[in-house]
Amino acid sequence: MQRDTFDQVLISEVQLAARELGLDRRAVETVFIGGGTPTLLSAQALVGVLDTIKSEFGLVPGAEVTTEANPDSVDQAKLDQLVAGGFTRISYGVQSAAPNVLKILDRTHTAGAAAAAIAMARSAGFEQISADLIIATPGESDGDLLASVELVTGAGVDHVSAYTLIVEPNTPLARQVAAGAVPRPDDETAAHRYELVDKLLAERGFTWYEVSNWAQPGGECQHNMHYWRNDDWLGIGPGAHSHQSGVRWWNVKHPRSYAEKLSIGESPVEQREVLTVGQVQMETVMLGLRTAAGLELAAAGDINPEVITKLVSDGLLDEVALAAGRLVVTARGRLLADAIIRDLVG
Amino acid sequence: MPLPQPGATDPTVIRNFCIIAHIDHGKSTLADRMLQQTGVVDARSMRAQYLDRMDIERERGITIKSQAVRLPYRGEDGHDYVLNLIDTPGHVDFTYEVSRSLAACEGAVLVVDAAQGIEAQTLANLYLALENDLTIVPVLNKIDLPAAQPGKYAAELARIIGCNPDDVMRISAKTGMGVPELLERIVRDIPAPTGDADAPARALIFDSIYDTYRGVVTYVRVIDGRIATRDRAKMMMTGEVHELLEVGVISPEPVPGKGIGVGEVGYLITGVKDVRQSRVGDTVTTAQHGATQALGGYRDPKPMVFSGLYPIDGSDYPELRDALDKLKLNDAALVYEPETSLALGFGFRCGFLGLLHMEIVRERLEREANLDLISTAPNVVYRVFNDEGVELVVTNPSEFPTQKVDKIFEPVVRGTVILPSEFVGTVMELCQQRRGLMLGMDYLSEDRVELRYTLPLAEIVFDFFDQLKSRTRGYASLDYELTGEQEADLVKVDILLHGDAVDAFSAIVHRDKAMAYGVMMTGKLKELIPRQQFEVPIQAAIGSRVITRETIRAIRKDVLAKCYGGDITRKRKLLEKQKEGKKRMKMVGRVEVPQEAFIAALSTSDTNSKK
Numbered sequence: 030m031q032r033d034t035f036d037q038v039l040i041s042e043v044q045l046a047a048r049e050l051g052l053d054r055r056a057v058e059t060v061f062i063g064g065g066t067p068t069l070l071s072a073q074a075l076v077g078v079l080d081t082i083k084s085e086f087g088l089v090p091g092a093e094v095t096t097e098a099n100p101d102s103v104d105q106a107k108l109d110q111l112v113a114g115g116f117t118r119i120s121y122g123v124q125s126a127a128p129n130v131l132k133i134l135d136r137t138h139t140a141g142a143a144a145a146a147i148a149m150a151r152s153a154g155f156e157q158i159s160a161d162l163i164i165a166t167p168g169e170s171d172g173d174l175l176a177s178v179e180l181v182t183g184a185g186v187d188h189v190s191a192y193t194l195i196v197e198p199n200t201p202l203a204r205q206v207a208a209g210a211v212p213r214p215d216d217e218t219a220a221h222r223y224e225l226v227d228k229l230l231a232e233r234g235f236t237w238y239e240v241s242n243w244a245q246p247g248g249e250c251q252h253n254m255h256y257w258r259n260d261d262w263l264g265i266g267p268g269a270h271s272h273q274s275g276v277r278w279w280n281v282k283h284p285r286s287y288a289e290k291l292s293i294g295e296s297p298v299e300q301r302e303v304l305t306v307g308q309v310q311m312e313t314v315m316l317g318l319r320t321a322a323g324l325e326l327a328a329a330g331d332i333n334p335e336v337i338t339k340l341v342s343d344g345l346l347d348e349v350a351l352a353a354g355r356l357v358v359t360a361r362g363r364l365l366a367d368a369i370i371r372d373l374v375g
Numbered sequence: 376m377p378l379p380q381p382g383a384t385d386p387t388v389i390r391n392f393c394i395i396a397h398i399d400h401g402k403s404t405l406a407d408r409m410l411q412q413t414g415v416v417d418a419r420s421m422r423a424q425y426l427d428r429m430d431i432e433r434e435r436g437i438t439i440k441s442q443a444v445r446l447p448y449r450g451e452d453g454h455d456y457v458l459n460l461i462d463t464p465g466h467v468d469f470t471y472e473v474s475r476s477l478a479a480c481e482g483a484v485l486v487v488d489a490a491q492g493i494e495a496q497t498l499a500n501l502y503l504a505l506e507n508d509l510t511i512v513p514v515l516n517k518i519d520l521p522a523a524q525p526g527k528y529a530a531e532l533a534r535i536i537g538c539n540p541d542d543v544m545r546i547s548a549k550t551g552m553g554v555p556e557l558l559e560r561i562v563r564d565i566p567a568p569t570g571d572a573d574a575p576a577r578a579l580i581f582d583s584i585y586d587t588y589r590g591v592v593t594y595v596r597v598i599d600g601r602i603a604t605r606d607r608a609k610m611m612m613t614g615e616v617h618e619l620l621e622v623g624v625i626s627p628e629p630v631p632g633k634g635i636g637v638g639e640v641g642y643l644i645t646g647v648k649d650v651r652q653s654r655v656g657d658t659v660t661t662a663q664h665g666a667t668q669a670l671g672g673y674r675d676p677k678p679m680v681f682s683g684l685y686p687i688d689g690s691d692y693p694e695l696r697d698a699l700d701k702l703k704l705n706d707a708a709l710v711y712e713p714e715t716s717l718a719l720g721f722g723f724r725c726g727f728l729g730l731l732h733m734e735i736v737r738e739r740l741e742r743e744a745n746l747d748l749i750s751t752a753p754n755v756v757y758r759v760f761n762d763e764g765v766e767l768v769v770t771n772p773s774e775f776p777t778q779k780v781d782k783i784f785e786p787v788v789r790g791t792v793i794l795p796s797e798f799v800g801t802v803m804e805l806c807q808q809r810r811g812l813m814l815g816m817d818y819l820s821e822d823r824v825e826l827r828y829t830l831p832l833a834e835i836v837f838d839f840f841d842q843l844k845s846r847t848r849g850y851a852s853l854d855y856e857l858t859g860e861q862e863a864d865l866v867k868v869d870i871l872l873h874g875d876a877v878d879a880f881s882a883i884v885h886r887d888k889a890m891a892y893g894v895m896m897t898g899k900l901k902e903l904i905p906r907q908q909f910e911v912p913i914q915a916a917i918g919s920r921v922i923t924r925e926t927i928r929a930i931r932k933d934v935l936a937k938c939y940g941g942d943i944t945r946k947r948k949l950l951e952k953q954k955e956g957k958k959r960m961k962m963v964g965r966v967e968v969p970q971e972a973f974i975a976a977l978s979t980s981d982t983n984s985k986k
Contacts, residue, residue, distance in 0.1 A: 192936040220931035241936050256939050270941035277944055302944070312947050319938060339965075343909060366934040368908050374950065375957045 036074035038288045040081045042265050042280075042297060047085035049296070050263075053273075056087040059252035063097040063120070064266065072107045076114030078265075083115070093118055093157075093251040100146035101138040108153035118250070119150045120159040120190075126180040127173035130166045133211060134194075135201060140180055147184035157248055159188035164226055165219040166194045167212045174222055178229040187248035191226045192241050193219045220364050227360075238321045240366055257316045259309075267297075275304045311374045314356075318366055318373075323350060323357030329373065336372050345369050378447055379457050381624045382601070386638035387567045388454065391596065392512075393461045393476055395501055396486035397494040397852070401516040405486060405548035406444075406460060412554055413446040413458065415627055442582045442594040443479075443640045445626040450562050458561060459640040461581065461596075463500070468729030470856050471674055472582070474503050475656050478672060479581040479596035479640065482510040482565030484557070485532070489515040489523035489545070492531055492823055495793040499854035501535070510565050511536055512544065514557060519547040531820045568638030575666035576600035578635075578659040580610075583650045585705035589621075593643045593653040595635075598670060600661075603634030607662035608645060611669040615652055616662045617645035650707045676708035678726025679786060679857065680733055680836050681770040683714055683751035683879070684740070685722030687974060691746055692721045698744035699723060702736065709736060714771075718879040718961060718973045719749060724771060730836045749974050751879050753836040757865065758784040772881035775867040777918070784860040786832040789814070792843065794851035796824045801846045809834035810863075810885060830855070831863065833883070868922070870896050871914040872904070875964035879973060889915070893923040896976070903972040906930040911966050 047054055060082060062075060075096060082088070095118040096111065108119070125131055126140040143160070150158045160181035164174060181189060194214050196203050205211040227237060235243040239257060242250065255262055261273040267287040270279040278301035281287050290297045304312070310330040317324025326332075337356070340346040345365055350357035356373075358366055379388055396402035410416040446458040463476040477483065483504040487493050493501075504511060513532045515525050529543040544560060546553030578595035586592050595602070602608065602622060609616045621644040623631040635641040647653060654676075658669040686695050696713075703709050710726040727733040730753060740746055757769040760782040769775050790811070794802055796818070803826070806813070811828040819825055830839075835855060843851050868889045870880035880900075884892050893915025900913050904927055911927040938946055960967040 193932070195936060216930070216932040223932070240934055240938070253939060256943065262940075264940060268941065270944065272943070279941060279944070308947060308951075311950060312943060315946060315950060316938065316943065319934075345908065364932045364934055365908055365930065368930070368933040370950065371953055371957065375954050 035284075035288075036070055036077050038291050039078050039265055041291045043078065043081045043085055045291065045294070045296065046263055046265065054086055055261075056089045057082060057092060058089050059093040059095070059255060060088070061095045061097075061250075061252040063095070064269075066099050066102055066122075067096050068098040068102040068107070072110035072114065075111060075116070079115050088115075095120055095157075095159075095250070095252055097122065098146070099138065100143040103146055103149065105149045105153065108149050108155070112154045117155065118157040118159065119155050120161065120188075120250075121146055121150075121186075123147075123160040123177070123181055124163045125166065125169065125173065126176040127169060130163075130169045130173055133166055133168055133202065133205075134163060140176075144180060144184045147181065147186060151185050157188060157250075158186045159190065159248075159250065160184075160186045162189060162191045162226070163194050164191050165214055165222040167206075167214055169222070171222075171225060174225055175229060178226065178233070182230070182233045182235070187245040188250060189230055189235060189243045190241050191223070191230075191243070193223060223364060236321070237363075240319045240363060254320075257320050259313050259316055275309050277302050277304065314374055315370050318356060318358055318370055321357070323347075323355045326351070326354050326356055329356055332373050340369055340372060378455055381445070381630065381632040381639065381641065382603070382634040382636050384457055384636060384639055386570065386572075386636075388456045389459065389568055389638045390456060390482065390561055390565045391459045391461060391480045391568055391638070391640060392482040392484060392561060392565050393463050393480050393504075394484045394486055395463065395497055395504060396516075397488070397491075397497045400486055400488040400491070400494075400497070401548045402486055405484075405514075405516065405546075405554070408548050408551050408554045409446060409458070409460060409558065410444065410627060412551070412558065413448045415444070415446050442584070443596075443625055443642070445624040445640065447626075448558060448562070451559055456562050457639075458558070459596075461640060468727070468732040470499070470503070471676070472655050473500055474507070474672070475579065475581045477504050477507045477509060479579055480507075480509055481568055482512060482561065484512045484514055484561065485536075486514050486516050486548075487528060487532060489518045489525045489528055490520045492528045493535065493793065493819065495791045495825075495852035495854040498535070498793060498825070499791060499856065505536075511538075512557070512560055512564055513538065513542065514544045514546055516546055516548050518545045519550055519552065527820055531823065535819065570597070570637040571599045572601070572637040574599040575664055576602050576606070576659070576661045577666045577668075577670055578602055579670050580653060580655055580657045580659060583653040583655055583707065585648070585650055589644050591645065591647045591650055591653050591704075593645070593659070594640070595643060595659055596640045597635050597637050599637060599666070601634055601636040602643070602659065602661070604632075606634075608643060608659050609662045609665050610653060611658040611660055611666070612654060612673055613652060613657065615647075617647055617652075620644045620646050649704050651703075654707055676728065678708065678710050678728060678756075679832060680727045680729055680753050680755055682725060682727070682733055682753045683716060683719065683722050683771075684711075684725050684737065685716065685719040685749050685751075687747040687749055687970075689720045694744055695723065695740065695746055695748070698740050698746060699725075701744075702739060706736070708732065716751075716879050717963065718877050718968070719751070719970075726770065730840070749977055751977060752882055754883065755786050755831075755833045755836060757883060758860065769883070772867050772883050773878055775881075775883060782862055783865045785863045785865065787829055787858055787861050788832050788835060788855040789858045790828045790830045790835065790853060790855040792826045792828070792851050792853050793819065794824055794826065794847050796822045798847040798851060799824050799826065802826060802843065802851060805839075805842055805846055806830065809839060829858065829861075831861070831885075832857065866917045868892050868896075869916050870900065871912075871916055871921075872900070872963045872968070873911045873966045874914075875966075876916075877963055877973075879977060889917055890922055897923055897925040899976050900972070901925040901927055903975050904966070904968055905972075907966055908933075909965075 094116045097120045099122050123143040124134055124136055162177050196206055206213050230243045234245055237243050238249050264271040267284045268282040278298050280297040281299040287297045314329050341348050345362035347357040347359050394402045443461045448456045448458050450456055461476055461479055463473050518525050525545050529540040532543050533540040577599045578597045580593055580595055582594040584592050604619050604622045607616055608619050621631050622634050623629050624641040656673040660666040686692055699711050708728045711723040714722055714724040759767045759769050761776050762779045762781045806828045811830040814827040817825045864886045865883055866886050866889050867883050869876040897913045897915050906927055910929045913925045914921045915923045
């Protein structure tokens, strides 16, 4: 498939989706172009897709429009064009300031390029700038993490996502770990680095608001908040997932078959599932508990009070929040969120 | 002169004998050869190991094992004889059954591999035969083997029996060499049975087998009088009276007849369905004008080793119950009752004659009923006296009293080990470690030694065979028999998980070994139990006193880093799967333990305890 025509394929899916939704169409509150490196497309192409969303669905006033980007896939002109075209937010895959970590992660950019990219985004006029960091990569030290936090906060981001490294199967890193060339990341280190990044960011005015996300006041990613509130969204692109009122569906993964289907006017949807009441509840708990706001006890459904009491006494759920009718994880509970979720819905 | 017929055979032409041999020393081959040479089975229909085919169902729909074969034999003197070859269970836990088979004979052919010499079990059975005043015909088999040392082992046998080395026959059951001479020797040396043909009938039950089609088939040796199909049979110990549906001899197929007379060996079918109604060692007489005095030597089968048997898949519990019920019909010594374990769910507490009996039962349950089973560590029977002098019989650690114990008695055995002399040191060390008391040591030949020890049965049921085998590279053989009990300083060690005892891991051990058991078990569990959201201490304790401790550190991180878009479906599906997995988790107090962890913890010790 041709990169230079990919935007046209995306546009055709937006149009198809709009036709299929018909009167169910709603004005869009947030747009997020991510997954891989969307800035491999030209600014013109990205803006073209956004324009189609605008014309087919409409954007609410003050809508958040984000694109992900690699620090070395942008230049000033491109960023200026994006802002001019309606983009309000950019999220950079900075990952780390440490060259040895970037090498293990197979990233080609440097710390300097990341700082420069953030500076360019500021001068282009993005309202919000975010940086992704990967923590607890084998070989990373506490000092490396401090340098990474200083790099991105110093450059002026108002949002940081810090993800603990996951060694995905069938990746070069997985093979290196298997061969013993790179030490296997361990949970103890990950927990320690997580606590460290939380502390470093808090010291710099960033507040934790979801398991892996911190923001300065007003810097929270509105788009992602929709996921965690289990709201409705429409996904466009190969393998993209969508959700609307308890129905989830997703597109075929392979870009070629995705494009072929659209080229003959067929829906690229691969599969659709209608969630049961129990599944909706499970998702609501699973997503809500990841956030600092937590979720309303009433929204969590039928939960054994003994389990909640036990989680509070173990210091995993916040006692004060519970008294106010909300389920909110404690600082320690954040790192055990999945275990807590299993206890609650199990 | 007509051939002697069942029920009308002059006792003077009868020779009742068994073959005493170690596994692989050629008992089955020799039996086959005897069948062939006496013409009972012709060469064409001769199948290897004719007598050993328990699982093969016959055309008639009978699965009778050949416990006793009647072999008509024309001697070199021109007379017709009847040789009754009686099978003996070749199995350490069935000493009593062996003794009953021997009691049905006047003689025994002692078969020893000419390349290996006598083994401990064979020696033990030989002693049993001598106690029963049997005439021994010593035979070295496999003399055609290049590795055979007939001179050496003939001397060994001669020394044990107290005969001349020249009296030890040398044969090859495989080629048939020496077998005609052996048959002659049996006729010449083994005494004919003596009994009172006119006295009330008394027949010794030496085996009793459940057959799917015919019910219980009882094998008897008539001591006095005669048992006929028109009689009703009375079992003197149980007092039960049964119709005799069939009386006959095996030659080598069942041959029903009118009856069997004094000195003869045959089978009875009464239609009963449970071997407990026809017990080995009991005396059969006639319901009318029957004997008043039973033959001596009857013993109730007494389980000495207990263990919990659980299906690995809890839903197999009904199948396990059915399989045990079925097995019980054919195994008078097996006892069991339902038991519930926190760790393992529903199962049965089973009592066995010994460790090997336990393994046979478990193997049969697994093979015949297609069950996957887990067994708890075997346990012997203890007599415990509390400080008020009240006696408690403990077959399960859970029954061990919590209050102060005054005295505990444990069963002891007389163990015999036969081994190459180079391993004497290491085996003595093993026996010592197992609280053994040496009774004696004899050289059977220049490089083979017989060691005799008194050992607690509990020490033998716990991986003794395994240790013995590995220390002697498989060259040692062991036999043991219960000889009584001794007072011992025993304690119950509990394994506590986060403060809660896990029933399946409690054990009664000698005080000196409590620590070792605790360290082994807590260490194993630490590896097997997944980390929890809180720190989990694993302790071994005697009563309320903790003797050792391991700690499973709390899990620090259990959260997916990213959860956007498509991650949500994936994550929910994973949760649903984990939820299912959680149903299979066992809760010990607050600790979640996968069933597999319990099984692994028990299996490892189980593997060690296998012979």
